Amino acid sequence: MNxxxxxxxxxxxxxxxxxxxxxxxxxxxxxxxxxxVILDLDSNHSLEDxxxxxxxxxxxxxxxxxxxKDFQGDWPLQTPPEFPEKFQVCQxxxxxxxxxxxxxxxxxxxxxxxxxLKDYPLSxxxxxxxxxAGWDLISYNVLAASTHLLIPLDMGVKVKTAARLIExxxxxxxxxxxxxxxxxxxxxxxxxxKGASVHEEFLKQLPEVAESxxxxxxxxxxxxxxxxNSAVFGLPLKRMRAADPLVKIFSAIANDLEKVQDAQT
Ligand SMILES: Nc1ncnc2c1ncn2[C@@H]1O[C@H](COP(=O)(O)OP(=O)(O)OP(=O)(O)O)[C@@H](O)[C@H]1O
Ligand SMILES: [Mg+2]
Numbered sequence: 001m002n003x004x005x006x007x008x009x010x011x012x013x014x015x016x017x018x019x020x021x022x023x024x025x026x027x028x029x030x031x032x033x034x035x036x037v038i039l040d041l042d043s044n045h046s047l048e049d050x051x052x053x054x055x056x057x058x059x060x061x062x063x064x065x066x067x068x069k070d071f072q073g074d075w076p077l078q079t080p081p082e083f084p085e086k087f088q089v090c091q092x093x094x095x096x097x098x099x100x101x102x103x104x105x106x107x108x109x110x111x112x113x114x115x116x117l118k119d120y121p122l123s124x125x126x127x128x129x130x131x132x133a134g135w136d137l138i139s140y141n142v143l144a145a146s147t148h149l150l151i152p153l154d155m156g157v158k159v160k161t162a163a164r165l166i167e168x169x170x171x172x173x174x175x176x177x178x179x180x181x182x183x184x185x186x187x188x189x190x191x192x193x194k195g196a197s198v199h200e201e202f203l204k205q206l207p208e209v210a211e212s213x214x215x216x217x218x219x220x221x222x223x224x225x226x227x228x229n230s231a232v233f234g235l236p237l238k239r240m241r242a243a244d245p246l247v248k249i250f251s252a253i254a255n256d257l258e259k260v261q262d263a264q265t
Pocket of ligand 2: 042131
């Protein structure tokens, strides 16, 4: 599919909201009758909880199968019971740690996922890559496989940490000689506590950083118990609280992705 978007979610720190954003965005997308699949490339395989699936999946029904030498394109995808048909996931697995170790000895080890997606294309219009925080071989693979990136930001740090993360991503993409370079759709500050001085300072300085690198800044996602509750229930926020103000943020990102995709058609 030539207008497919492969959207990588990258962050420096853990718990910044990659999986939360992946699920809520893919749900919003599938509500628009567009197809989305989330590949869980995280060894903590937390995605299964966010979509209400059990943890009793055999390894060869997960992403482990995709990295096995016998893989021939039969992606192990599932639609969780409470989700629309056009919402699919490929579950993660703790064996991803071992897979990553094995990748080290492979030639072109940063491009394995990219090649898998080229050789065995997924039919979904949107493919979301959800991985570990920080930089390891899996995240390099995510970067190399992505056509677009979305960067959730931890607000409990100085804004220069966020600036460094963006710089690292751009530098790494250039070192990997990605052609074309993935386009950064936007930055999303998450877990915003209104009135917290560190957060207010962060939000005050962030627009300048975003502007200096020409990247869109989405409104900050508040620390919001309903968002956390929805994850605990294994459902997207929109499904539990359609009128929740935070739903609009996921909708705004989906609007931008629709524009990108429609322009590619
Ligand atoms: N804005 C928010 N308000 C309240 N809880 C949130 C918010 N964003 C995320 N959470 C909760 O914080 C936890 C971490 O979020 P999430 O799992 O999405 O982060 P992550 O970046 O995927 O983490 P990891 O790097 O461990 O995979 C989850 O329990 C999630 O429900
Ligand atoms: Mg996660």
